[in-house]
Amino acid sequence: xxxxxxxxxxxxxxxxxxxxxxxxxxxxxxxxxxxxxxxxxxxxxxxxxxxxxxxxxxxxxxxxxxxxxxxxxxxxxxxxxxxxxxxxxxxxxxxxxxxxxxxxxxxxxxxxxxxxxxxxxxxxxxxxxxxxxxxxx
Numbered sequence: 001x002x003x004x005x006x007x008x009x010x011x012x013x014x015x016x017x018x019x020x021x022x023x024x025x026x027x028x029x030x031x032x033x034x035x036x037x038x039x040x041x042x043x044x045x046x047x048x049x050x051x052x053x054x055x056x057x058x059x060x061x062x063x064x065x066x067x068x069x070x071x072x073x074x075x076x077x078x079x080x081x082x083x084x085x086x087x088x089x090x091x092x093x094x095x096x097x098x099x100x101x102x103x104x105x106x107x108x109x110x111x112x113x114x115x116x117x118x119x120x121x122x123x124x125x126x127x128x129x130x131x132x133x134x135x136x137x
């Protein structure tokens with residue numbers, strides 16, 4: 001897949017929810033529960049060309065989850081005993097951990113969309129060199 005092939009946002013969202021390669025949508029994104037393959041086996045797209053490209057999205061999505069559960073605990077449902085607080089904590093932890101692969105695949109799809117816009121991707125899945133494309137202002 002080249003950078004000239006159009007991939008809509010809705011297609012990227014569907015591919016992220018299916019946990020497949022954002023570039024081609026054909027091969028799985030994960031080698032295990034939350035461990036990414038280095039590159040796509042079909043189109044050779046490198047999922048994270050720079051280590052840490054997806055940390056920001058993962059951090060923000062974890063903060064949102066945490067905020068939702070704290071808000072639920074303090075404003076909507078105020079558990080009065082330690083058993084209810086423990087149950088709420090367990091549900092919050094399970095939902096954060098259970099959604100982690102989906103949030104990670106959303107982060108990879110978002111990274112793909114951003115890289116595609118600012119750094120054209122070559123046939124081997126790598127961004128073109130920065131010398132030929134200066135960074136946007």
